[in-house]
Amino acid sequence: MKPVQAQVIHNYTLAPRIFRMGLLPLEPLPHAVAGQFYMVRVSRGLDPLLRRPLSHFGYCRAPKPKSSRAKGEAALEILYQVKGRGTDLLSRMTPGEHTDLIGPLGQGWQPEPSAERLLLLAGGIGIVPLRGLADQLRVQGDKRPLTLIWGAGTGSEICCREDLEALDLELLPATEDGSFGHPGLATDLLEPILEDIGKTPVAVFACGPWAMLKKIAEVTSQKKIPCQVSLDEFMACGLGACLSCVVRGRARDHEPPQNLRVCKEGPVFRAEEIDWNVR
Template structure:
């Protein structure tokens, strides 16, 4: 048995679909019942999901974790996903009781900083999924600091593409919404109100987490180029194996004396320091 095969066997479980409902056009919330032995995921990690009775599509779909809990005799894994191709289209049609193969949790998640008072979340589109799980984690931490504030900036193309908003609002002190067409919240991109508020964030007491389209993260990287406020980002890349063996999800990073090298999103990521990535 190779190291890769052993890793897959250790983390590969069968999950039963408990619910799979459309929450917005083309967006679905799936809840899976899993065997208890699955490891507790860290916010920002992901799973690879596939239907065991199909060879087309052959590759599993990488999906960020929206929520996780343990109940009597099983674990429950929540996934929030957008239909973006054949694989996710097939997932959207699954009914209660169907069985899926779930590999995970995988990757490097967000680094939790419990001593900081202000937690800023920046979500673009379906990027709200891992950030919701992160917000729930922060809400559940012991009160290391008094009056912790969680603020979320959520952006989408239009009101119909805004998903998970009510759940995020229940977790945050404040939620700022933008849409490209102005059909909900302010008209514009999500980094605009963040940029206006950035001078009010106290360095040493604030951390920023972001997940969303590459263009949003690139804009955020430019905005934070000279900022002392730390920022962790979860990046999206096409994946084949999820274990770092195929090298299909490599991204460029800057290290040392601005030297360029490549790392695997599925293994060294998907979470990185925003200043570590090469955004050119």
């Protein structure tokens, strides 16, 4: 898969260290499935050499492009957190600049047609693929009740509230410092909500830190609730060749456990596919 040039149409701060970027591809890209990602170049030169994997957040309407080469009708959006030098460089890009990206890559969220309610759990920047999922469902005409539990360190990190309100979902925030919503972790709210839902068929979708996903996997396994998780691992190539993003799969049917490439077999997995005790 070759890199595609893209023009930056916006790149602004939503919260401390959290940025929202719009990119207008100069060539047609395959339509992304929620949960997929792009490998984005973060500088004009070769330093840093590696691209950064960034989840698909959604699409937006692009202004009339300055470049006559631009052919895309819609711009894609990514939401990212500045964690190191690469994402810091990305945050310094301004409208009109160009970069390139490879994608969409990986496996996205799978439909859960038997569920009557959908429960989404996000930890921090893990909101990105889950907002993409909620948006995709509504665009497809899916009217099932959506509940989003979003855990963060502090209230200022619970951003994009207008985007979420437009998706007709119930937002239940949780912050570790107690500044907004439930004082504590997102996982604190999981079992009480499942008890309230009762026997109504429900499916769970989650993205966040490993410990959070492990807890969610344990709860949903005990209750026999279908659960999908999106993993965030270091990636070098994003194409399945370098094996830098491998996680241990759970052994089945007396077969040895397999290594799963987050960039290729994932980033979305069924929770029961992962050996949560091996990190």
